Amino acid sequence: MNAKCNQYEDKMKKSVEVMKQEFQTIRAGRANPSVLNKIVVSYYGSDMPVNQLAAIASPEPRMLTIQPWDAGALKAIEKAIIASDLGINPQNDGKLIRLTFPQLTEERRHELIKGVKKLCEDTKVAIRNIRRDGLEAFKKMQKASEITEDDLKGLEKDMQTITDKYCKEADAESAKKEKELIEI
Numbered sequence: 001m002n003a004k005c006n007q008y009e010d011k012m013k014k015s016v017e018v019m020k021q022e023f024q025t026i027r028a029g030r031a032n033p034s035v036l037n038k039i040v041v042s043y044y045g046s047d048m049p050v051n052q053l054a055a056i057a058s059p060e061p062r063m064l065t066i067q068p069w070d071a072g073a074l075k076a077i078e079k080a081i082i083a084s085d086l087g088i089n090p091q092n093d094g095k096l097i098r099l100t101f102p103q104l105t106e107e108r109r110h111e112l113i114k115g116v117k118k119l120c121e122d123t124k125v126a127i128r129n130i131r132r133d134g135l136e137a138f139k140k141m142q143k144a145s146e147i148t149e150d151d152l153k154g155l156e157k158d159m160q161t162i163t164d165k166y167c168k169e170a171d172a173e174s175a176k177k178e179k180e181l182i183e184i
Contacts, residue, residue, distance in 0.1 A: 023116065075092075
């Protein structure tokens with residue numbers, strides 16, 4: 001691989017990593033603390049993620065408990081969960097919040113799978129846009145006589161190889177998540 005392609009490969013790799021992180025936040029019927037990563041709580045005038053305000057545990061496969069370090073944060077955390085798109089009503093017992101995840105319906109599974117496929121496609125579009133940016137930069141270098149036409153052809157080939165690699169990785173991660181959603 002050519003060193004000129006490295007910066008573009010790093011960007012493609014980051015695109016796939018972001019997609020993987022998004023997949024973790026998709027609720028799949030099992031209790032996974034990462035579904036709370038996007039929930040931000042307004043606490044004493046500043047916005048903070050739930051995991052910085054409380055201990056999050058999974059005592060049962062389909063339940064999460066959230067125990068704030070400061071009891072005053074309990075109501076704010078509960079309000080943030082209700083306001084989120086999580087779709088779960090928190091149960092507050094005065095000391096901790098319980099989130100019970102219901103079994104997914106067939107319809108909800110198909111909605112989630114559609115979302116996974118869309119996220120994968122968006123990631124592949126981002127990867128192809130990075131390839132396009134790289135190719136444009138290489139063509140400018142060739143016009144400025146910084147590289148030869150043969151170098152340009154080699155760089156184009158390398159960029160296509162990298163693009164194919166990360167598109168395949170995105171597809172593989174998507175298929176893995178879809179399988180996980182179907183098997184629940």
